[in-house]
Amino acid sequence: MTITARTADDGRVLDTLARSEADRRARRRRRTAWVWAARAIVLGLFVGLWQWTVDIGAIDPFFFSQPSAIAGFLVEEVRDGSIWPHVLVTLRETLVGFAVGAGGGVAAGIVRMQFPFVADVSNPFLTILNVLPRVALAPMFIIWFGVGEGSKVALAVSLVFFILMLNTEAGIRSLDRELVLTMRALGATDRQLFWKVMLPGAVPAIFGGLRLGVVYALLAVVVGEMISAHMGLGQRIAFHAASFRAEGVLGTILVLAVIGLGLNLAVVRAEQVLLRWRGDAP
Amino acid sequence: MDVILSEAAPRTDLDLAIRVERVSHAFQTPAGTPVLALDDVSFDVPRGQFLALVGASGCGKTTILNMAAGLVQPVAGTVVVNGARVTRPSRRTGYMFARDGLLPWRSARRNIEVGLELRGVPVSERRATGSRLLDLVGLKAFGSSYPWQLSQGMRQRVALARTLAIDPDTLLMDEPFAALDAQTKLMLQTEFLRIWERDRKTVLFVTHDLAEAVALADRVIVLTCRPGRIQADIAIDLPRPRDPERIRFDHHYLRLSERVWQALKAGEAAS
Numbered sequence: 001m002t003i004t005a006r007t008a009d010d011g012r013v014l015d016t017l018a019r020s021e022a023d024r025r026a027r028r029r030r031r032t033a034w035v036w037a038a039r040a041i042v043l044g045l046f047v048g049l050w051q052w053t054v055d056i057g058a059i060d061p062f063f064f065s066q067p068s069a070i071a072g073f074l075v076e077e078v079r080d081g082s083i084w085p086h087v088l089v090t091l092r093e094t095l096v097g098f099a100v101g102a103g104g105g106v107a108a109g110i111v112r113m114q115f116p117f118v119a120d121v122s123n124p125f126l127t128i129l130n131v132l133p134r135v136a137l138a139p140m141f142i143i144w145f146g147v148g149e150g151s152k153v154a155l156a157v158s159l160v161f162f163i164l165m166l167n168t169e170a171g172i173r174s175l176d177r178e179l180v181l182t183m184r185a186l187g188a189t190d191r192q193l194f195w196k197v198m199l200p201g202a203v204p205a206i207f208g209g210l211r212l213g214v215v216y217a218l219l220a221v222v223v224g225e226m227i228s229a230h231m232g233l234g235q236r237i238a239f240h241a242a243s244f245r246a247e248g249v250l251g252t253i254l255v256l257a258v259i260g261l262g263l264n265l266a267v268v269r270a271e272q273v274l275l276r277w278r279g280d281a282p
Numbered sequence: 283m284d285v286i287l288s289e290a291a292p293r294t295d296l297d298l299a300i301r302v303e304r305v306s307h308a309f310q311t312p313a314g315t316p317v318l319a320l321d322d323v324s325f326d327v328p329r330g331q332f333l334a335l336v337g338a339s340g341c342g343k344t345t346i347l348n349m350a351a352g353l354v355q356p357v358a359g360t361v362v363v364n365g366a367r368v369t370r371p372s373r374r375t376g377y378m379f380a381r382d383g384l385l386p387w388r389s390a391r392r393n394i395e396v397g398l399e400l401r402g403v404p405v406s407e408r409r410a411t412g413s414r415l416l417d418l419v420g421l422k423a424f425g426s427s428y429p430w431q432l433s434q435g436m437r438q439r440v441a442l443a444r445t446l447a448i449d450p451d452t453l454l455m456d457e458p459f460a461a462l463d464a465q466t467k468l469m470l471q472t473e474f475l476r477i478w479e480r481d482r483k484t485v486l487f488v489t490h491d492l493a494e495a496v497a498l499a500d501r502v503i504v505l506t507c508r509p510g511r512i513q514a515d516i517a518i519d520l521p522r523p524r525d526p527e528r529i530r531f532d533h534h535y536l537r538l539s540e541r542v543w544q545a546l547k548a549g550e551a552a553s
């Protein structure tokens with residue numbers, strides 16, 4: 001969209017608009033800088049205090065470890081490269097579980113919304129499965145899918161599936177009836193109504209589900225690995241805990257936190273791209 | 283298209299755009315007793331006529347439009363549009379509501395083009411029509427704006443362009459300008475009349491605004507309330523082209539408005 005000044009007055013208005021916009025942006029940048037500075041201070045204080053209290057012997061490093069010990073552990077793990085295979089396994093299990101669970105969940109939500117009969121029949125079964133604490137199924141998954149990656153993927157799928165199914169359904173259900181009516185009056189067939197109105201309308205809700213789902217996928221995989229696995233960061237945590245190495249447990253948790261942040265960021269970015277049409281509207 | 287509206291000329295079905303024949307309709311209420319919304323309503327709309335429907339709130343105006351649009355089936359009677367009994371939405375009919383119903387994830391241009399997209403019109407043709415209509419409703423510079431970036435009047439213009447884009451034979455309009463402020467309303471009425479007077483499509487126009495009905499239409503039908511019946515059928519023989527802004531001071535316009543208003547009063551008193 002281009003706006004050109006037609007008169008001197010228009011020109012002044014546009015100038016003022018540009019200036020206030022620049023002002024606003026500068027103010028926002030300054031604020032962001034302050035927020036980050038404050039965050040760095042809080043983190044520094046926390047880490048410093050932890051390091052110091054252990055140094056003076058106020059708390060026992062056997063239980064709480066120490067920032068320097070955790071850093072040393074991580075540096076060592078990275079230098080000899082022993083952590084990477086575990087990172088790879090955990091990441092792979094999480095991504096596969098997330099993708100399968102999300103794909104299946106969205107598809108199930110769509111099918112259930114399109115065919116009320118299917119929805120009615122499946123309701124009690126899905127409700128029972130959904131209220132069941134899925135982690136309780138972990139031992140069964142290990143029996144069915146083995147100690148390898150399959151059982152972790154299955155656990156992740158069992159969590160992500162329901163999150164996405166319910167969010168997709170909520171998204172489709174919450175659609176403005178006015179839009180459906182207008183499009184129908186414009187000659188949309190059921191099929192077109194679905195692809196051009198219902199699905200795009202459900203995208204924000206689906207992304208809400210994806211953001212939640214990616215975190216739960218990682219959770220499920222780590223729990224599965226902690227219960228029984230050959231490889232993976234969850235298995236490392238269980239291993240270090242069994243040998244009472246607090247810095248190993250905490251260091252691995254730190255790595256998991258970074259992975260979780262990365263996954264979350266990927267979903268948020270995808271959301272920003274796909275939901276560009278929203279702009280910064282409320 | 284020129285249609286001669288003389289009572290003497292025998293009307294063939296070809297001259298008829300819409301025929302509403304002995305239509306009655308009832309809705310089930312939550313209380314259980316059905317409410318009679320329309321009672322034995324009949325009227326014909328010749329091709330190219332601009333017909334306004336007025337009447338108190340809840341007297342069945344929207345229901346009539348929904349029937350003509352094929353969204354609602356009458357309990358009794360028939361609605362015929364372009365020679366065929368309406369049983370489902372037709373792609374030759376455009377329907378516009380008071381609320382714009384724009385898809386929030388589509389730009390103004392893509393909203394205007396959506397009806398063509400549904401009909402499988404090729405992209406290049408769609409783009410051409412989209413540009414023409416953006417221009418027609420005065421939104422040339424806003425084609426890539428999303429609905430939330432447009433004012434209400436602009437959104438309603440996009441909705442109008444979307445309805446016109448499919449080039450319908452028949453236009454059904456349910457209080458299309460009701461959500462606008464007086465000034466924007468007048469501007470859009472003028473604009474719409476200018477567009478309409480070029481190709482004179484059949485229009486069935488529901489409004490609460492008597493001034494709007496008389497200023498725009500060739501004919502005004504006044505409905506009574508509960509049950510909806512036809513109270514009066516008034517020909518608006520004002521010359522065209524009309525200017526909705528200036529016609530308000532015309533003597534004949536004032537007389538016709540008075541008649542419509544009297545009929546509305548009489549209808550309310552009767553029910």
Ligand SMILES: Nc1ncnc2c1ncn2[C@@H]1O[C@H](COP(=O)(O)OP(=O)(O)OP(=O)(O)O)[C@@H](O)[C@H]1O
Nearest residue numbers: 309310311317319338339340341342343344345346
């Ligand atoms: N879907 C529905 N279910 C039940 N009753 C309905 C339904 N739609 C309309 N009615 C009833 O039918 C009557 C006519 O409704 P309609 O919407 O056609 O009125 P209207 O003339 O368009 O009113 P308004 O001017 O307020 O828009 C009303 O009394 C209303 O209560």
Ligand SMILES: [Mg+2]
Nearest residue numbers: 343344345456
């Ligand atoms: Mg209505």
